[in-house]
Amino acid sequence: MADRLEPYRGKRDPRRTREPIPEAAPREGGGGDTFVIQEHHARSLHWDLRLERDGVLVSWAIPKGLPPDPATNHLAVHTEDHPMEYADFEGEIPQGEYGGGTMTVWDRGGYETEKWSDREVKIVLNGSRASGRYVLFQTHGRNWMIHRMDPPNGSWEPPPADLSPMEAVTRSRAPRDAARFAWEFAWGGARALVHVQGGRVAVRSPGGADITAGHGWLRAMGPALGSRAVVLDGEIVTLAGSSVYVCYDLVYDDGRSLLAEPYERRRTALEDLRLAGPRWQTAPSWPGGLPAVRQAAREQGLPGVVGKRLDSAYEPGRESAAWIFLPV
Template identity: 65%
Template sequence: MSDKLSRYRSKRDPGRTPEPIPETAAASPGGNAFVIQEHHARSLHWDLRLERDGVLVSWAVPKGLPADPGTNHLAVQTEDHPMEYLTFHGEIPQGEYGGGTMTVWDTGTYDTEKWSDREVKFVLRGERAAGRFVLFRTRDKNWMIHRMGSAVRDPFPSVEPMLPTARARPPKDAAAYAFEFAWGGRRLLVPIDGGRTDAAREHPWLRGLAESFGSRSAVLDGEVATLGGTELLVFYDLLYDNGRSLVAEPYTARRAALEALGLTGAHWQTAPSWPGEAGPVLRAAREQGLPGVVAKRLDSAYAPGPSKSWLLIPT
């Protein structure tokens, strides 16, 4: 039993890492505990660990558990971990194997439906991770993980932005609108899933934003503008949050969900919004040399393409 952890121990120095390093594996055959740890190492991933014959058989899953049976995720098998790792969380020093921050994302029990060298079929019973999954080996250490059954979240919405209709004057029923600056930048929708975003291909600095979301999925709407000589992504809408589509929700609900995220960083921020205040916002936009103001109906859903629920009033 003790040789099951030889590879684990060979990768770790007990004088440098706070990780548990027992001499032998636990003698608890038949146990069925699991843990999923969120691991901010060189790249963000989730570690899935299933108890088996006194150790935690482990896979690193870069994008986390799939929420949709139509999408499989890569799972790379790593060394068996000791049972003490079920509750481990903390900072593994940089320069050490797996250096970075590790937190317990979920824990619970699981039922085994099949276990072989090439396929592991199981049912997770956790608070955040629940349902039937199958791990199947594709090549060497590389496996794929597949969710069986129905999806556990809404599908991502269309990535077509909602566009304002030009209008010379503010609406007369100003109390029915929120007023925001028109930034004169380039529109950008940012989908985030599994701590990653495709928008980082063009804007690498968005990797930090995506990683900060962890396993939380989102689709953000905003503009890349240059303010004070610095490129800044200004967010002003939230189309999808934590597995739920918000496009049918009114602007007020989407705006509240966006503000609750507290998005503030060196390269991104949440745009200010002023309900019912057309005149002061227009004056401030003129003073700052901005091209205009966008009036957004408080009760409007998010509809891709041109819409009369959003009005662009030039300065």
Template identity: 60%
Template sequence: MADRLGTYRSKRDASRTPEPVPGEGPLPRGNDDTFVIQEHHARRLHWDFRLERDGVLVSWALPKGVPDDPRTNHLAVHTEDHPLEYASFAGEIPKGEYGGGQVGIWDRGTYETEKWTDREVKVVLHGNRVSGRYVLFRTNGKNWMIHRMDPPVAPDADPMPEQVDPVRPEVRERLPRRAEAYGFEFAWGGCRLIVFSDRGTTHAQDAGGEAAKTPSGLGESLAAHRVVLDGEVAVVEDRETYMIFDVLHLDGRSLFDEPYQRRRELLEGLRLAGLRWQTAPCFDDGEAVRAAAREQGLPGVVAKRLDAPYRPGKADWRLIPVE
């Protein structure tokens, strides 16, 4: 009988990787009802979808994860069978090793088999983040597709915008009189950048709607979300940094009509902080922000009405220069 884990073992050195590498021998007997989805930050971010079958985890790599709408199929690249112990693996595969990068468990649970052939696999998943009927079908060689057979997870979800007309602050000489009605941020003096991220697949636009470069690694940090961010790329502490000050769409919900204060709460909940990006701070003392901007050599302070939706062309944002 063929060694189901021979290919798996041939790609790994048990002395160099923390992954489970069982020796040759009889395969364990299970119930053929365990599934796991692992978020894998390798050379390219992807999700590993694994189903227990005949003593191994039959595996596919999903570049865009599991679809949650039957109108969209996702690529599923069939990979080598993995040992059952891999269902609980999470950790860092060393750089230079096969699949090097961080592995985390994104979801796991049980499943039921409706059909299993060499070309088609139908299952019902029961997980914490993914549940419902799915089918994987072979298209060409190792390339398969995964399709959700049930209705959309969020049938009322708002589509992610394809482009954004960014709000631009109006220049004013003085801070607003009703300071309690505003939040105050630094004007960073950088270039506007709108980032669109769909579970790690990202693209960006500048203030004029032209394609722009996404900060390296940001897509991976947003891998669990479908999100649209607004901010500017500026030199902060001698490093080019994407200062993120707004969120316009989050996981199927449009936020354009939400007040600025609520959008800020949702943005801060994302806890975005990296070497090349961070959440821009917001304060309630405009005079203090303006004084700090002057001291740091920044161009000014931006005052944003706390109750204002995201409305291009409206005077809800004000830029007050330091001079």
């Protein structure tokens, strides 16, 4: 009987990688129901879905992760069977080796099999992060698709497809209740909404045009956020001679719209993302600190400051008095 792990061993050098490479062939049979999903930061970010079957982990590489709802299918590339020991593997695969990069366990648990054939696999995942009914079906050769068969959890919402940014009104004087606002620098850059999903980045202009191609340097933000799906509001500015995306609002976060949430909560959620990369950062914000912020903006040659009411919702496409631009 053929050793199902021969292709796996043939791609790995035990002298260079810490991946488990058992010498013995896997034992056929058994009714194990383990699944694991590993986040794999290799040449390109993807997620590896592995299902226990006949003593091995049958595996697919899914570039965009599991589809969150039945409306979208995701590519799943069938890869070689992995040993059962791989379900616990985390760590660095050396660069230059097959799959070189960082591997972490994203989720694991048990699964139920509804159908298993050479061209179609129907399963129910029961994990802490991944749960629901999915079907994997072959399309051509190693290329399969994965489809979610049941609706997502009741609280899940899709990311907004068309969204225009909220705009500030211009005032010459500070509001009397300035202490009820958070104050930020007005950067004077190009406004942009950044959509991140499945490790991929899409950059859109205020009018909704896809301008991702002109800002390829932002694509690295996708792998930095991993599987998190977000929609960010901010500006593309020039700092120290380089283009940088300065984020100052979060309107969608991992299956939940934040449009109706007060600015104060959106700001906390934005800071929790810890966005601090080589070409992106979270804009500073100071509740009630108008005089000092305005003076700092003047000293740095910025056009002004923007105040955002702490209790204000995000109003897409509207010029709202909840946001106030004050020239310096």
